[in-house]
Amino acid sequence: MTEDRRPKELFVIPSSEAPTDASRVADFTPDLIDVGEHHLCPGCGEPIAIRAVMDAIALLGLAEKSVAVFGIGCSTAFSNNLDVEVLQALHGRAPSVATGVSRVRPGLAVFTIQGDGDMANEGLQEVLHCAARGENIVCIMLNNGVFGETGGHLTVTTTIGQRTKNTIEGRDAAKHGHPMRIAELLAQIDGVGYVARGAVNDAGNVARTKRMMVEAFTAQQQGLGLSFVEVLTMCPTGWFVPTDEAPNYLAETIAGTHAVGVLRSALPSSPSD
């Protein structure tokens, strides 16, 4: 083994045991994630986004009446790790399954977790019609612009210039078409109560995304119609960038097209805007 090359003046503080004269401000996994271990790639943004969702549910005290409906994608890896009821839908169909749950049990906090490939490519009409019907559910789209689970090819949200396995030189509008902005698309539909786009590329955006989740579930609980939160997540594997460069790649290549912010809110005030 080669010698550790860190400068000698860096003093490492022991970090294997909890101190006794301190208060805990963040635990390894939040209350509603039973198992932190997952098989997603290093640097993946999806677990960070799912933690924001579960933190919001815990904060609002909705754990016992929450039902998650997972689509198909990398994030499905979390369907066994959460301490809420979980249903598994087919590709793109999660909003319709959630509609069924919500209609037979209207008091529940029903939400979907889907990737961009799942929601926007495989089943865009599902979420659009849910929005138009004003279904009282929360739809969450984890957007990395890549079909991560099925090989890393482009999706309809892949931005111009973004690398994926089949846009290796960057998406070119002349060859590959233009990206769709799903949050903007949904924000213009009358049945929605809340639409926002967050990101998990830095701690500030993670905190903002968590507030958006709280607002989305609050709107759902108030019966304001469909709540939609899109979260920009890192996929260093699919983008062919080193894991530590992925947050900047997201900010520079993706957030320019998919702008972070609250697009529509029927709540009296949206502090995360």
Added chain:
Amino acid sequence: MSKPQQVRGTVVIDVEACKGCDLCIEACKPEVLAMTTAETNTRGYRFPQLLVGCTGCRACADVCPDFCFSVFRFDEPKTWTAESGLQ
């Protein structure tokens, strides 16, 4: 005698859960996390180590995809010197 430094917080790092993505290093505003360069966990990933000066801001825990951090704030800030460690 080294210069005393104030330390307001600390982290417990689940080294075995780490996949070496470096996101915590980028997120740490006081720059008190450093990845190992040669040492790895049993799965072969480099992992972060805590240096002097943690503020307990929890940014590392917020951005970690693998739930490796538990963050603490000391009841009273501590002082660190190379000679006597954390006091």
